[in-house]
Amino acid sequence: MPAARCPAIWSRGFQWRSLGPALAALAKAAPAPVLGVVYGAGFEDRTHLLSRIAERWPLLGNDAGTVATIKAPERFFALLDDLAIPHPVTVTARPRTTTGWVAKRRGGAGGSHVVPAARLQTRAANVYYQRLIEGRAVSALFIANGRNARVLGFSEQWTAPAPGKPWRYGGAVRPASLSDGAAEEMSRIVISAARASRLKGLASADFMLDQNHPYLIEINPRPGATLDIFAGAARPLLRLHVEAVRDGKLPWKTPVFEGAAAMGYVHAPKALIVPRNMIWPAWAADLPAPGERIDKQRPICTVLARAGTRRRAKRLIEERKASVLAIIQKSKGEQGEQEEQRRTRKPRHEETEYQHAGRAIGARPHR
DSSP: OOOOOOHHHHHHOOOHHHHHHHHHHHHHHOSSOOOOBOOOSSOTTOTHHHHHHHHHSOBOSOOHHHHHHHHOHHHHHHHHHHTTOOOOOEESSOOSSOTTEEEEETTOOSSTTOEEGGGOOSOOTTEEEEEOOOSEEEEEEEEEESSOEEEEEEEEEEEOOBTTBTTOEEEEEESOOOOHHHHHHHHHHHHHHHHHHTOEEEEEEEEEEETTEEEEEEEEOSOOGGGGGGOOSSSOHHHHHHHHHHHOOOOSSOOOOOSEEEEEEEEOSSOEEOOTTOOOOTTEESOOOTTOEEOTTSEEEEEEEEESSHHHHHHHHHHHHHHHHHHHHHHHHHHHHHHHHHHHSOOOTTSOOOOOOSOOTTSSOOO
């Protein structure tokens, strides 16, 4: 069950006082008995909420303890050392010399929490530090059953820098351009780490690829943002996830994903209000509510694209991002004209109330 979109979540993160009732309402409205809760991002720094969810419904994913271990740098990178898995030098104390280091918030996601370590003048709470490795950002989507794992595919990520956020996540495209050696090494690393951590379900492993040498940056122990670009296989990924968690089943062979696909976030260039008459394209997802305020540099929605090549798919993403912003601007202008006409029009009892055109809320999935 996906959590309902709530503006408060963006600023404060998930809170049980709003999340609990939202999940209960979804469970009550379900047409059949609830199998359990599949969760995504937003719980890495508040794993106690996963324990609260598990008290009421089966948790279809990794439990709170597993997530806490994976997201604790002092435990996770010590495990990688034990497994001889290459990773950036990582410390919890502020380095004496911060040149070439980045600071990351514990449990952070999306890249916005990553800043040059020099920006933090003193030791900050809830932060750890990593040596910066230059290269290409590659993510491995995999599925695990607590005993073994299988890599489903690789995607290449890009950033969408913003003031104060040089590594903000921008999007991803698949398939990643990899040598056979790099793909085999990353698969070996994923399987080794997943077995040692007893991971279950869909997850992703983020690497920095320095030429052909992969360094494991982190593991996200839950379904992530790249699921959309891996959709379309014969068996739905969500079914594979549930089977792996509940029954310990893994696919016999790697699913086939045709062509290329990409996804990207559309960020607000300035604070804006989503027009109530907004008509969203079919390739837009994670849609905001009509009339919702989006602060400057916050994500508005996700855009998706499929094409024959990686280059064409990524180019479509850029075109569609620009298109969404243009549609919002046009809809905003039309809405202003219509509101002005209604204010100057004499009321008539027989006149039909104006109906806003647009996609119904909930018609597209929210992550």
